[in-house]
Amino acid sequence: MKFFADTADIADIRDLAETGLIDGVTTNPSLIHKSGRDFIEVTREICGIVDGPVSAEVVALDHETMMKEAEKLRKIADNVCIKVPLTLDGLKTCRALTDDGTMVNVTLCFSANQALLAAKAGATFVSPFVGRHDDNGFDGMQLISDIRLIYDNYDFETEILVASVRHATHVLEAAKIGADVMTAPPKVIRGLVNHVLTDKGIEGFLKDWDSSGQSIL
């Protein structure tokens, strides 16, 4: 399973990239706003830190303007992945861009039928938002299972990018279902390492090591 960092915070991205655990980055207009940085500049900087796909989202709602925005965004770096909304204009833009060899992430997916359309439009990634799905009384993980089943039925190559991940259980369940990618805020990714028995184990081993009077170096 690939891990993408869902942030536009450069310090966080650098720090996570050094762990070797992240395979890409996803941003959205809200995360760009939160960063306080210029969209193009911060996206260029992120693309220089990670080798994998960096999603940069268009804000136009019509196909023609989406294409113009995508044209500007894809010039930033070879690893830019254009993010488009799951609308008919977004899907039309997706088809045009992927036919031209550009990676596309179709975002704001809330139903398996929408994911089916994204795959038919040739999307590189589809982003079902599990957290927001749960927030609204639906079952985010059932959505991931349904999309996995449909994509496997027809051998679609579109990767399921689980987004709006809020906690470790989302990551675990998505991995069990066989989602291709998950994107999460840095604190959720770092939190995956935590286990009370790991901490207790280290404490016990170091106590005994101190008593042994030895040193490795």
Ligand code: G3P
């Ligand atoms: O990048 C899209 C998605 O991950 C947003 O998550 O927590 O704002 O629902 P959230």
